[in-house]
Amino acid sequence: MDKKYKIVLASGSPRRQQFFKDFDLEFxxxxxxxxxxxxxxxxxxEITNFLAELKAKAFDGELAQNEVLITSDTLVWLNGKAxxxxxxxxxxxxxxxxLSNDTHEVITSVCFTTTEKSETIFDVTKVTFSELSDDAIRYYLDNYKPFDKAGAYGIQEWIGLIGITKIEGSYTNVVGLPTEKVYNYLTNLLSN
Incomplete structure (x- = not known):
C-alpha cells in the first residue's frame, strides 16, 4: 500500500489499536x-455518526496535509434505545x-478526516444473547469489569463465550471496529 497518508488513530481503545497493528499499517x-x-x-x-464526527472536530486545524485522522464510536441499540x-x-x-434473552444491534461509525474532506462509514451487527442468570452477570462484572465497553460487555470475553447464541454481520464490528470496511476504505484512500 502506498504511504500517501500518515494514519492518525484517535482512540484509546486497546482493541481498536490492536486491529490497526494487525492490519500491518503504521499509525x-x-x-x-x-x-x-x-x-x-x-x-x-445517526448517534454514532454524530459522535465519530464530533471526535474528529476536536482536531480541527491540527492535521498535517499528509495525515488521515480516524475517529470512531460504538453503541448498542436495543428496542429503540441507545x-x-x-x-x-x-x-x-x-x-x-x-440484553439477556434478546437480540440487539451493535453499531460502529468510523470517520476518516483529511485536510480536504471528511467521510463517515458505519456498520451494524445483530447479536443475540441467551438468558443470562444473575449469577453469570455478577461473575462477569466482578471478574472482567467491562465498564469501558458499550453495552457493558466484550464479545471476545467470557460473557460472549457463554451467552451469545447468534451473530449476524461483522464480528469485529462488535469488538469495536468494522475491520473489513475500514481496511478497504484505507486501501482505496492510500492508493489513490
Missing amino acids: EVRLKEVDEIYPNHLKAE LGKPKDYDDAFAILKS
Missing part, C-alpha cells in the same frame, strides 16, 4: 477528551439484564 495514536453528548432526536447510526458505556456496576448489571 500514530493521538487522543483528545471529548464530551460525548448528542442531540436527543438522533437514533441508531446503550453506551455503563455509569457504574449497577448500571452495567441492568444493561446486561436487558
Whole structure:
C-alpha cells in the first residue's frame, strides 16, 4: 500500500489499536477528551455518526496535509434505545439484564478526516444473547469489569463465550471496529 497518508488513530481503545497493528499499517495514536453528548432526536447510526464526527472536530486545524485522522464510536441499540458505556456496576448489571434473552444491534461509525474532506462509514451487527442468570452477570462484572465497553460487555470475553447464541454481520464490528470496511476504505484512500 502506498504511504500517501500518515494514519492518525484517535482512540484509546486497546482493541481498536490492536486491529490497526494487525492490519500491518503504521499509525500514530493521538487522543483528545471529548464530551460525548448528542442531540436527543438522533437514533441508531445517526448517534454514532454524530459522535465519530464530533471526535474528529476536536482536531480541527491540527492535521498535517499528509495525515488521515480516524475517529470512531460504538453503541448498542436495543428496542429503540441507545446503550453506551455503563455509569457504574449497577448500571452495567441492568444493561446486561436487558440484553439477556434478546437480540440487539451493535453499531460502529468510523470517520476518516483529511485536510480536504471528511467521510463517515458505519456498520451494524445483530447479536443475540441467551438468558443470562444473575449469577453469570455478577461473575462477569466482578471478574472482567467491562465498564469501558458499550453495552457493558466484550464479545471476545467470557460473557460472549457463554451467552451469545447468534451473530449476524461483522464480528469485529462488535469488538469495536468494522475491520473489513475500514481496511478497504484505507486501501482505496492510500492508493489513490
